[in-house]
Amino acid sequence: MPHRFDFLVLGSGVAGLSFALQAARHGTVAVVTKRERGESNTAYAQGGIASVLAPTDSFDAHIEDTLVAGAGLCHRDAVEVTVKEGPERVRELVQLGADFNKHLSGEFDLTREGGHSARRIIHSGDITGREVQRALLAACDEAPNIAFFPHTAAIDLILDRRMPNPSAHRCLGAYALLENGSIERFLAKVTVLATGGAGKVYLYTSNPDVATGDGVAMAYRAGARVANMEFYQFHPTCLYHPEAKSFLISEALRGEGGKLRLKGGATFMERYHSMGALAPRDVVARAIDAEMKRTGDECVYLDMTHLGRAFLTERFPNIYATCKAFNIDMAVQPIPVVPAAHYQCGGVVTDLDGRTSVPGLYAIGEVACTGLHGANRLASNSLLEGLVFGHRAVTVAFEEMAGLPARTEDPPAWDAGSAVESDESVVVTHNWDEIRRLMWNYVGIVRTDKRLMRARRRLELLREEIRDYYWHFKVTRDVIELRNIAEVAYLIVDCASRRKESRGLHFTLDYPHTDDHHWLRDTVLSREL
Numbered sequence: 001m002p003h004r005f006d007f008l009v010l011g012s013g014v015a016g017l018s019f020a021l022q023a024a025r026h027g028t029v030a031v032v033t034k035r036e037r038g039e040s041n042t043a044y045a046q047g048g049i050a051s052v053l054a055p056t057d058s059f060d061a062h063i064e065d066t067l068v069a070g071a072g073l074c075h076r077d078a079v080e081v082t083v084k085e086g087p088e089r090v091r092e093l094v095q096l097g098a099d100f101n102k103h104l105s106g107e108f109d110l111t112r113e114g115g116h117s118a119r120r121i122i123h124s125g126d127i128t129g130r131e132v133q134r135a136l137l138a139a140c141d142e143a144p145n146i147a148f149f150p151h152t153a154a155i156d157l158i159l160d161r162r163m164p165n166p167s168a169h170r171c172l173g174a175y176a177l178l179e180n181g182s183i184e185r186f187l188a189k190v191t192v193l194a195t196g197g198a199g200k201v202y203l204y205t206s207n208p209d210v211a212t213g214d215g216v217a218m219a220y221r222a223g224a225r226v227a228n229m230e231f232y233q234f235h236p237t238c239l240y241h242p243e244a245k246s247f248l249i250s251e252a253l254r255g256e257g258g259k260l261r262l263k264g265g266a267t268f269m270e271r272y273h274s275m276g277a278l279a280p281r282d283v284v285a286r287a288i289d290a291e292m293k294r295t296g297d298e299c300v301y302l303d304m305t306h307l308g309r310a311f312l313t314e315r316f317p318n319i320y321a322t323c324k325a326f327n328i329d330m331a332v333q334p335i336p337v338v339p340a341a342h343y344q345c346g347g348v349v350t351d352l353d354g355r356t357s358v359p360g361l362y363a364i365g366e367v368a369c370t371g372l373h374g375a376n377r378l379a380s381n382s383l384l385e386g387l388v389f390g391h392r393a394v395t396v397a398f399e400e401m402a403g404l405p406a407r408t409e410d411p412p413a414w415d416a417g418s419a420v421e422s423d424e425s426v427v428v429t430h431n432w433d434e435i436r437r438l439m440w441n442y443v444g445i446v447r448t449d450k451r452l453m454r455a456r457r458r459l460e461l462l463r464e465e466i467r468d469y470y471w472h473f474k475v476t477r478d479v480i481e482l483r484n485i486a487e488v489a490y491l492i493v494d495c496a497s498r499r500k501e502s503r504g505l506h507f508t509l510d511y512p513h514t515d516d517h518h519w520l521r522d523t524v525l526s527r528e529l
Contacts, residue, residue: 002173002185002186002187002410002413003030003184003185003186004187005028005147005186005187005188006026006027006028006188006189006190006401007019007023007027007028007029007188007189007190007191007401008032008173008174008187008188008190008191009023009029009031009192009194010032010154010174010193010194010195010215011031011033011040011193011195011196011215011365012031012033012037012039012137012148012194013041013194013196013365013366014040014132014133014136014365014383014386014387014390015365015366015385015387015389015390016031016040016192016194016364016390017031017136017137018136018364018386018387018390018391019192019390019391019393019394020140020143020146021136021140022391022394023397023398024140024143024144024146025145027401028145029145029146030147030149030186030188031147031148031149032154032174032176032186033148033151033152034151034152034153034154034210034214034477035151035210036151037137037148038134038137039210040133040196040210041197041207041208041210041211041366042129042132042133042196042383043133043208044129044130044207044208044248045128045130045132045383046127046128046129046252046318047113047121047123047128047250047252047379048113048121048123048124048252048380048383049086049090049121049122049128049132049383049384049387050062050086050113050116050121050378050379050380050381050384051087051090051122051384052083052087052120053087053110053120053122054110054118054119054120057118057119059080059083059084061117063076063083064117065115065117065378066079066083066372066381067079068115069280069374069376069377069378069504070373070374070375070376070378071374071375071376071503071504071514072374072375072516072520073374073503073504073520073521074371074372074373075370075371075372075374077352077371078352078370078371079371081352081388082370082372082381082385082388082389085388085391086384086388089387089388089391090384090387093132093135093136093387096138096139097135097139098131098132098134098135099124099131100122100123100124100128100131101124101125108122109123111123111252111256112255112278113251113255113379113380114251114254114255114278114279114281114284114379115278115279115281115379116378116379121255123252125315125316126250126252126316126317126318127318129383132383149186150179151179152176152177152178152179153176153214153477153480154175154176154186154195154214154480155175155176155177155414155475155480156175156218156221156222157171157173157191157218157219157222157358157361158171158173158175158185158187158411159171159223159358167357168359169222169223170358170359170360171222171358171359171361172187172188172191172360172407172411173185173187173191173411174186174191174218175414177476177477177480181474183416185410187410189360189400189401189404190360190362190397190400191361191362192354192362192363192393193215193218193219193348193356193363193364193367193368194215194367194386194390195213195216196210196215197211197344197366197367198211198212198213198232198344198484198485199211199340199341199342199343199344200212200436200485201213201436201439201488201492202232202340202341202436202444203436203440204338204339204340204440205340205341205342206235206246206248206340206342207246207341212481212484212485212488213344213488214480214481214484215348215363215367216229216344216347216348216484216488216491217483217484217485218484219348219356219361219363220348220487220491220525220526220527221487221527222358222361223358223526224348224356224358224361224363224526225348225349225357225524225525225526226346226347226348226369226524226525226526227347227349227369227522227523227525228345228346228347228369228374228375228522228523229344229346229347229488229491229492229494229495229496229523229525230346230495230496230498231345231346231373231374231376231504231505232341232343232344232345232346232505233282233285233342233343233345233376233377234281234282234285234339234342234445234505235248235251235285235340235341235343236251236281236285236287236288236337236339237249237250237251237253237254237260237302237338237339238337238339238340239322239323239335239337240298240299240336240337241336244322244326246340247322248340248342249302249319249335250319251281251379252316253302253304253316254277254278254302255278256304256307256311256315257304257306257307258277258303259277259302259303259306260284260288260300260301260302261300261301261302261303261334262295262300262301263295263297263300263301268291269284271287272284272286272287273287280376280378281342282376282505282507285339285445286445286507288337288338288339289339289446292338298338299336299337299338300336300337300338301335301336302335302337303334303335304330304331304334304335305330305331305332305333305334308331309331309332312331313331316330323335339445343366344366344367345369345373345375345504346369346495346523347363347366347368347369348363348367348368348369349369349522349524350362350363350364350368350369350389352392353389353392353393353395353396354368354370354393354396354397357526360400362393362397364389365389365390366382366385366386368389369522370385372385373385374504375505375506376504376505416475417471418472419471419473419474419475420472420473420474421473421474422473422474422476425478427469428469428476428482429478431465431466431482431486432478432481432482434458434462435482435486435489436485438454438455438458438459439455439489439492442455443455443489443492445507446507446508446509447496447507448510449497449508449510452493452497453497455493456493456497459490459493462486463486463487463490466482466483466486467483470483491525494525495523495525496508498523499519499523500515500518500519501513501514501515502514
């Protein structure tokens with residue numbers, strides 16, 4: 001028998017948990033997660049939440065900073081909604097028990113990051129995401145209508161295909177692989193994608209292993225509109241160390257006065273932007289990439305030594321301890337850093353309430369393209385977006401759910417066909433590595449038409465191999481994730497190939513200038529069903 005709920009939420013980061021917590025007031029909620037329920041991109045977010053909380057700040061300033069960072073592609077209505085509703089969502093988090101740093105006066109300790117014109121980043125040390133997730137999970141545990149399904153990987157969305165018009169095919173839930181290897185139906189009146197980003201599509205990323213683009217891939221296969229996948233944000237500063245696995249060095253370090261230096265000690269960011277090391281992330285990442293290519297060095301250095309040990313251990317305890325574990329004492333020596341894939345600015349197209357182009361399907365958080373980020377995300381707007389849209393989606397989802405007629409029959413159970421156990425799993429690991437490497441080399445921080453064409457040709461072959469493997473062998477989590485990163489990689493290449501200009505996070509040597517006449521618009525893709 002299928003699992004039945006009013007709301008099905010795929011993902012347990014800030015967006016999914018925010019939605020689940022509010023939706024539980026209106027019906028039963030299933031939260032499906034691939035690994036442990038606390039394992040998400042949210043849990044690894046260091047910096048904080050951008051919100052207008054200081055009397056010296058203003059909504060207009062935060063809106064303008066976001067629009068500038070987005071390089072002309074932000075949807076102003078999405079920016080205004082996010083910025084203006086943000087403070088109330090933050091206050092609700094505090095009421096749930098989230099612990100943010102405060103001064104002795106009781107006011108929030110607000111910090112500043114790249115692209116911001118004021119100190120407006122509320123934070124919990126340098127583990128803000130972990131604290132946000134802790135508070136939301138604790139609140140969800142108190143809600144009787146929420147059921148968690150950890151170690152359960154969604155495979156594909158279930159559509160009601162009884163209508164002749166594909167655009168009317170309503171999402172009914174998802175097929176999901178359970179930990180015991182069985183595949184079951186999770187049926188719901190409303191399905192919500194909160195699956196996060198796709199950093200694992202690249203060889204070097206700050207993201208955890210769960211970030212394989214599952215929501216975008218599933219939505220695209222179901223016929224949903226996807227946009228702006230060419231805009232993948234590379235965080236300028238990840239720890240460069242042979243034993244460190246994608247450890248992020250927060251932008252907040254530069255916000256507190258950190259200096260980017262070359263091996264010889266010279267600074268360089270002032271040659272690239274008037275804001276120096278506090279320039280928007282795309283500028284800093286490209287500058288570091290250019291300097292590494294120019295000098296042949298394997299990394300650059302983030303220097304915090306002038307700020308003193310006492311300040312560093314109090315403000316950045318987790319980063320300080322992690323660097324120390326790798327024999328890097330940031331109080332007396334610069335931190336070696338390199339750029340890494342960090343945040344997906346495009347995704348599944350939604351309206352201001354999280355609705356996608358597929359009836360019954362919503363998308364919130366990093367998986368969604370709401371129009372907030374445009375061509376480049378402003379630092380610390382991501383947790384904010386998850387909170388705001390996770391909250392906004394509930395009201396319209398409940399209204400939609402209440403108006404649905406009762407179903408008289410269930411969609412079919414999963415059909416394994418003639419699939420057998422695989423005896424050549426090396427195909428999965430080899431293709432996984434090849435996709436991530438070719439994306440890094442050909443579709444990374446700097447692109448060309450020739451590199452994109454090479455990536456497209458190879459991805460077409462790889463997708464065919466993966467498709468053949470998928471249909472012949474029994475489904476595993478590794479196969480699900482491989483299939484999804486191949487799909488997302490192709491969408492990134494397709495969007496990047498179409499945009500014949502450089503804007504925000506998309507920089508191509510063949511079209512190095514911004515072309516507002518032809519390309520001041522989103523790059524939208526949809527699959528014919």
